[in-house]
Each structure stands twice: as C-alpha cells, then as structure tokens.
Amino acid sequence: MQTFITQQHKDEAVESLKTLIAYPSVLDEEPKDGTPFGQGIQDALEGALELCKRLGMETYIDPDGYYGYAEYGSGEETLAILCHMDVVPAGNEADWDTPPFEAVVKGDSIYGRGTQDDKGPSVAALYALKAVIDSGANFERRIRFIFGSDEENLWRGLDQYNKKEKPATMGFSPDSVFPLTYAEKGLLQVKLHGPKSNQVQVQAGGALNVVPDQAIYSGEYADELQKQLDQQGFEYEKNDDHIRVKGKAIHSKDAPQGTNAVSRLAIGLSSVVSEPALNFIAKEIGEDAKGTQLFGEIHDEDSGSLTFNVAQLKINEDSSEIGIDIRIPVSADKDEIVKSLKTAAAKYHLDYEEFDYLASLYVPKDSDLVQTLLAVYREKTGDQAEPMSSGGATFARTMKNCVAFGAMFPDTQDTMHMPNENMPLKDIYRSMDIFAEAIYRLACQS
Ligand SMILES: [Zn+2]
Structure with a gap:
C-alpha cells in the first residue's frame, strides 16, 4: 500500500484549516439577498471553493447561494464527498x-x-x-466535493442540491466517526396540536433532539400533583410556588436511556386533571421511550429499536401542543408509523403536523462501498472495528449509496458543538492518509 501524503500536504492542510476556521459561518436567520444563510456562511462557502480551485479543481456555486461543489476528473460515474462549512454558534x-x-x-x-x-x-x-492527484494516479471516476451550508439546522442547502443536481454514483461524508456508519435511522419530528385549556398551564421541554431533564408546574393542582409524583416514585423538587419534576437528559436518539421529565409531569398531572394533551402522553406513551403501545415492537438487526421522545409540552389558554422526536429503524415503514400516531392522536383531538423528516440511510454491509472503505480503515489502523449504525444524522443520508466515514477515531475526544472544540493534529494526518487511499481505490481503480 502506498502513502500519498507528504509533509507538505500536512502543513498546507493545517494552514488552510486556519483560513476556514476564521469565517464565523453561523446561521443568520435574517440574511440579505443572495445569502440564504447569512454572510458568514456565504464567505466560508466561497473560501472553501477558492481553496478547491487552488488545489486544481473546477468549482461551481449555486447562484442562490444554497450550496457549492468542486470537481476533479471526468467520467460518467461520480464519487461524492459530502461536507459542510456551516458551524454551530460559539456559545x-x-x-x-x-x-x-x-x-x-x-x-x-x-x-x-x-x-x-x-x-x-x-x-x-x-x-x-490533492495528494492522490500529486501522485499522478489515473482517475476513472469524477470526484465531487459537495459543500452544504445549512447542516447544523434544516439542511436546506442539500435539499436544493438534490433538486437541481444529478445524484452521484456513490459517496461518503466525513462528518462522523471511523470506521463507518452504514445505517442511520429515519428521523421524524412531529407537533401535535390540541385544544386550549382554562384549567392548566404548562410550558416544558426544550430542543426536540434532547430528552427533557426537567418540567415545571405551578398552579392550583400542585399539592395533588405532589401526591401523584410520590405515588409513582418520580423524583421532583418542591419550591414555594412550583414543582420541578426531574429527569435525565440524553440525546433523543438514545431516549430509552434517559428519563423524560415532561412525560413524568404529564403522567402525574393527568391523574389530577383531565386534559387531552396530558391524557395522550399518560395513556398512549407513558414512560416507554420506544412507543411500544402506539406502534408495537419496532426493531431491526441493523439499526435497533424505534425511539420516541416527548420533547415539548405546551398547554395554555390559546392552545396545546406536544413536540415529539421519533427515530425509525431502517426497515420500518414510516407511513405506517405516521398512520398509527395520527389515529391515536385523533382520539384526544390532537392534530398531526410533520415538522421535519429525514429518511433513513442504509447501504448493505456487503456492498462494494462499505467493504472498500472498511478495508482501507482496517489496513491503515489495524483496528478491526465493525461498521456501525446510528440514530444520529449525517449528510450521507441525503444520497443513495453514501455512508458516513470518519473523521473521529475511536480514541478521539468528541468536542463537536462544545467550547474549546479541537481536532488532534494526528487525527487530521491519519484521516488524510485513510481518505487518500479510499479515494484512490474508489476513483482510480474502478
Ligand atoms: Zn457536522
């Protein structure tokens, strides 16, 4: 096996990374014309394409600013590499x-x-x-780097890409962990809208992708609620004017390992006062973060169990609303799940709204793509780790025959989205080495 990467490639990569980090490419919700996600993201996208040009690639930017790509080589078949230049705020x-x-x-x-x-x-x-190009290798497939610009939010960039551009033959997204992820659950985020209430006011929960670790109630039923919580053995904290039901936060994809404070509050309150939104949560879901009562057991070998997170609950004098995050195993039928949920919700006068949906990712383990990338990783690292499935979401799922591949290693500390985010230099270098071999095998030896 040859080594494509030289010291010069490593040094230049670090310098280029510095340039790209300097763009504060955070979503601006009120952007100006031609920059759908704001000037910071636009600049980073243009900066990345500028770099690609210097590396010898042809570039294209969507005139509406939703995405850009850079290509090398020619041929009918394309190997796509899906990246993103937007970042989460610094906090x-x-x-x-x-x-x-x-x-x-x-x-x-x-x-x-x-x-x-x-x-x-x-x-x-x-x-x-760049290193494979410099080696003089003969490219039989076209390489296309696709830069999305809204990955941290609603993926509107890649949505536009898929509307306007032809699909690639195969691809990978270096936005996760090694060795590779071949299955990602479908992601369905839902709002159930219901009637107003003159009896109860609740505003609990936060982001849809987090199991809520607290839910506060204040109002006339506090004493009775307390009794119910005691009876159920639910943890809570009583203050002068409110009760704070406690839970355990975790990412929605791992909901069964968390404790849902909103569900616990709803279970407690529903035995004290009858409200459709409370009753729905208490009777149809309870504490079961797999939604078994609604859907039955939904589980498969490749991607595990369905997860169900009641992330938000709002009840007031105007309306009520439940926000839910569901992760659907790759073999399950989304339409069936929606149908069951709608039917159950209707019994409580709750209307279904699909807030967001990302179809699942599944590339068979014995496919050429998975086998080639896995072999490269194993040969380069000696680590015999198996391909993985995940409840999380990467751009890989926006295209057929595409997997998430790197760039964190099993021994890398995950600092994504955190203060002091960092990448060990050795991870940059060893992932370059792996990516080069992967590009060579997928695009130069077809
Ligand atoms: Zn990312």
Missing part, C-alpha cells in the same frame, strides 16, 4: 481558552469552532485528494 465565549473563530495550534491539537465539525475533516479529505 459563551468566556468558556473558550482561545478565540473560537481563530484557529490556534496548542499542544497536539488545533482549536477553534469547526475544527472537528466539519471544517477539519473537510480539509483532510481535500488534501487527501
């Missing part, structure tokens, strides 16, 4: 030891927002291609 800058939008090499790592998610892995893949 509280006081929690950072270095400025979030100025990449700093400190010790063995490079720090800055986007170093791990996803500018670092993108740069590693770009310089991997």
Whole structure:
C-alpha cells in the first residue's frame, strides 16, 4: 500500500484549516439577498471553493447561494464527498481558552469552532485528494466535493442540491466517526396540536433532539400533583410556588436511556386533571421511550429499536401542543408509523403536523462501498472495528449509496458543538492518509 501524503500536504492542510476556521459561518436567520444563510456562511462557502480551485479543481456555486461543489476528473460515474462549512454558534465565549473563530495550534491539537465539525475533516479529505492527484494516479471516476451550508439546522442547502443536481454514483461524508456508519435511522419530528385549556398551564421541554431533564408546574393542582409524583416514585423538587419534576437528559436518539421529565409531569398531572394533551402522553406513551403501545415492537438487526421522545409540552389558554422526536429503524415503514400516531392522536383531538423528516440511510454491509472503505480503515489502523449504525444524522443520508466515514477515531475526544472544540493534529494526518487511499481505490481503480 502506498502513502500519498507528504509533509507538505500536512502543513498546507493545517494552514488552510486556519483560513476556514476564521469565517464565523453561523446561521443568520435574517440574511440579505443572495445569502440564504447569512454572510458568514456565504464567505466560508466561497473560501472553501477558492481553496478547491487552488488545489486544481473546477468549482461551481449555486447562484442562490444554497450550496457549492468542486470537481476533479471526468467520467460518467461520480464519487461524492459530502461536507459542510456551516458551524454551530460559539456559545459563551468566556468558556473558550482561545478565540473560537481563530484557529490556534496548542499542544497536539488545533482549536477553534469547526475544527472537528466539519471544517477539519473537510480539509483532510481535500488534501487527501490533492495528494492522490500529486501522485499522478489515473482517475476513472469524477470526484465531487459537495459543500452544504445549512447542516447544523434544516439542511436546506442539500435539499436544493438534490433538486437541481444529478445524484452521484456513490459517496461518503466525513462528518462522523471511523470506521463507518452504514445505517442511520429515519428521523421524524412531529407537533401535535390540541385544544386550549382554562384549567392548566404548562410550558416544558426544550430542543426536540434532547430528552427533557426537567418540567415545571405551578398552579392550583400542585399539592395533588405532589401526591401523584410520590405515588409513582418520580423524583421532583418542591419550591414555594412550583414543582420541578426531574429527569435525565440524553440525546433523543438514545431516549430509552434517559428519563423524560415532561412525560413524568404529564403522567402525574393527568391523574389530577383531565386534559387531552396530558391524557395522550399518560395513556398512549407513558414512560416507554420506544412507543411500544402506539406502534408495537419496532426493531431491526441493523439499526435497533424505534425511539420516541416527548420533547415539548405546551398547554395554555390559546392552545396545546406536544413536540415529539421519533427515530425509525431502517426497515420500518414510516407511513405506517405516521398512520398509527395520527389515529391515536385523533382520539384526544390532537392534530398531526410533520415538522421535519429525514429518511433513513442504509447501504448493505456487503456492498462494494462499505467493504472498500472498511478495508482501507482496517489496513491503515489495524483496528478491526465493525461498521456501525446510528440514530444520529449525517449528510450521507441525503444520497443513495453514501455512508458516513470518519473523521473521529475511536480514541478521539468528541468536542463537536462544545467550547474549546479541537481536532488532534494526528487525527487530521491519519484521516488524510485513510481518505487518500479510499479515494484512490474508489476513483482510480474502478
Ligand atoms: Zn457536522
């Protein structure tokens, strides 16, 4: 097996990463014309394409600013590499030891927002291609780097891409962990809208992708609620004017391992006062984060069990609303699940609204793509890890025959979305080495 990467490739990759980190490419909800996601993201997209041009690629930017891509080589068949240049906000800058939008090499790592998610892995893949080009290899497939610009939010960039562009033959997305993810559950986020209430006011829960760790109630039923919570053995904290039901937060994809404070509050309150939204949660779901009562057991070998998270509950004098996050195993039928949920909700006068849906990802383990990428990873690292399935979501699922491949290693600390996000330099270098071999085998030896 040859090594494509030279010291110069490594050094240039780190310098280019610094340039890209300097763009504060965070979603701007009120962007100007031609920049659907704001100037920061636009600049980062243009900066990435500029870099691609320097590396010898042809570039294209969507005139409406939704996406861009860069290509090398020719041929009917395309290997797509799906990256993103947008990042999550820095959060509280006081929690950072270095400025979030100025990449700093400190010790063995490079720090800055986007170093791990996803500018670092993108740069590693770009310089991997550069190294294969420099080796004089003969490309039989076209390589296309696709840069989405709304990955951290609603994927509107890649939606536009798929409307306007032809699908690739195969691809990978370096926005996850090695060795690779061949199955990702379908993601269905739902709002159930119901009647107003003059008896109860509740506003609980937060982001749809998190199991709520607390739910607060204040009102005339506090004493009775307390009795119910005691009876159920649910943990809570009583204050002068409210009761705080406690739970355990975890990502929605792992909902059965969390404790849902909103569900617990609804179970307690529904035995005190009858409200459709409370009754729905208490009777149809309870504490079962697999939604078994609604759907039966939904489970498959490749992707595990369905997960069901009651993430939000709002009841007031105007209306009521339940926000739910459901992760659907790859073999399950989404339409059946929607039908069961609608039918159950209707019994409680709750109307179904599909808030967001991402179809699942599934590329068979014995496919050429999975086998080739797995072999490259195993040969380069000696790690015999198996391909994985996940309840999380990467761009890989936006295209057929595409998997998530790297760039975190099993021993890498996950700092994505956190203060002091960083990528160990050795991860940049070893992922470059793996990506180069993968590009060579998939595009030069077909
Ligand atoms: Zn990402």
